[in-house]
Amino acid sequence: MEQKHEEQEQDDMEMRNIIEEARVVLPGVQALFGFQTIAVFNDRFAELADYAKACHALGMIMVVISIAMVMTPAIYYRTCHGQATASMAKLSSRMIRGALGPLAAGLALDMFTVIHVVASGMEACMALSVGAGLGTLALLAGLWFFLPRHGRRKIAGSKQARQNRLV
Template identity: 55%
Template sequence: MRNVIEEARMVLPGIQALFGFQTIAVFNQRFLDLPGAMQLCHLLALALVVLSIALAMAPAAYHRIVESHQVSEQTVRLSSWFICAALAPLAGGLALDMAVVLYLVAPSYALSAAGTAATLALLLGLWFAFPLRARRRRG
């Protein structure tokens, strides 16, 4: 359980920092100049990062409420699942914000969509496909 909590502690500050930057972006004048579709894209990215924070923090809350003085194998498994699950919405949020940034650099929906797809493929590949493939090879 200590390892699971340490993993959450490593991931959570980065996610929270991203959330802070995402929130501040809304108050920037250039945000108001974005088309509605890109503003919505940023809002969806923000929502996905909130979901990621909730999933990453769930193990600590669950442990404190359900098993504050002990640790079961079920809690370790559930906590590990929560942390792993937090990476999926984080990847989506990062990819959607990449779309917004790319649109600011070169106002093109096609470039934004391509950047979103590439970012999502990279993150999901490294965070899920690669480890799952390695686990399958080990049997």
């Protein structure tokens, strides 16, 4: 009985930590969405090429998906009356990490749109816009996905090396 109570406390603590992480990320993502929304009402937006408008709209959709994924753990936890489970914590953690994919895509599409506006009239406008968008996506993917994966492998390798020394 005591072990079950300890497991429940550990699951609740894990969920609270996940929700706290979401609280840190959410204001920035919501602010980004606000700026994306305002851009549509700018006079220069009407002058954009249709493909640039489509990139902006797709970027907004990606940010909305990211917002939904970041908010889901708190709603899920509240719906279950604050009774966390290990599977709830695991799913919620995946939702927070998974929200970074659409956020990176949305930011990359917005970077494409902004550079397209800034470089309009330049001969290499399309190349600069595409390069900025792809560069943004590569940077965010590297920092948010590949660097943490590399860190996990390094930690796992250190643990394995310590175990080998103990044997």
